[in-house]
Amino acid sequence: MLSNFVAIDFEFLPAQGLIFQIGYAIVQDGKIVETYEQIINPKCSKWDFYSIPVISEITGITYDMLQDAPTFEEIWPHLYKVINNRIVVAHNACSADLSVLSKELLRIKAFDCEYSDTTFDCYCTMNIARDIKHIKCGLSVLCEHYNIELSSHHNACADAEATAKLFVELQKHCNIKQISPILFNREYVAERYGNYDPYITHEPYFVKRNKEEKEKRHLDLSNIQLHIEQMIDNPAYFSNEIVVLTGLTCDDKEQLTTLLVDAGASVKNGVTKCTTLIIAGENAGWSKLEKAVELNIPVINRNDILF
16 A cells, blocks of 8 residues: 555646645644645736636635745745655646646746756546546545545645545555556656646637727626626627637527527537537536536636527
8 A cells, every 4th residue: 555645636727727826734644744735826917817617706815815825936946846756646647747847837837947957656536436436526525535635625735635544445446556646747748738828818709899898798697597688799709609608507509509500610529639619607516617627628718608
């Protein structure tokens, strides 16, 4: 059994891949001996932070809370010392934590300076759960199955602690020596994100109003149905888009699907490499948002669409 490791978790903005909270739990001899939690200033606009309302709602973190927090670049030296050359554990590692970590390291050009040797072996508890035939592999579901306390899901530190305990528990049901870890290093990042440009951010698709107006609309709009019949000036904007809808009411989803198809879009249920746009409502599915990060798919707020 691997009894000495570090479990990590990042809370992040899916569309931009920006980390705004870090949590980790250090485990020795199978017991958590140290935990750490830090909010991060993602250096984004208020509109970008609130472009998916569910993010703030499920984490309890607001834009204003982050303004005096350190940036990822400032916190990276500390995190580097914790995870470098260690065994690291994360839940849904490839699609979430390793993805956003890669992008942040590219943003700060970490591999071009004294952190070029960044490397660690990472085990993904989601993948391990799938290997031992769990059908549902969400962190909260697995914690409930194994009677692991998860008091504040989507708090980075709480999720890291739960992931640490889950990893210990999963090893009772599998031979960890037969599972190959993910080798995270500069080659891993280059192979998967070599074409990623950290200076190009995903702007919301609709730019007819400036960001201040969009922000005001998001903060003031309480009933999107009041605007459901208002078409944007050029519905053909959606022509040839492959769209996935998530987190909408049944009526809103049905109406929006009809209007998108009429405008020339194709609406699909699942997120794939062919998806060009995700439209997210207040109850957006977390797995779809994580997939958006992995595939660099723009995500826009349902409230930004005027029909």
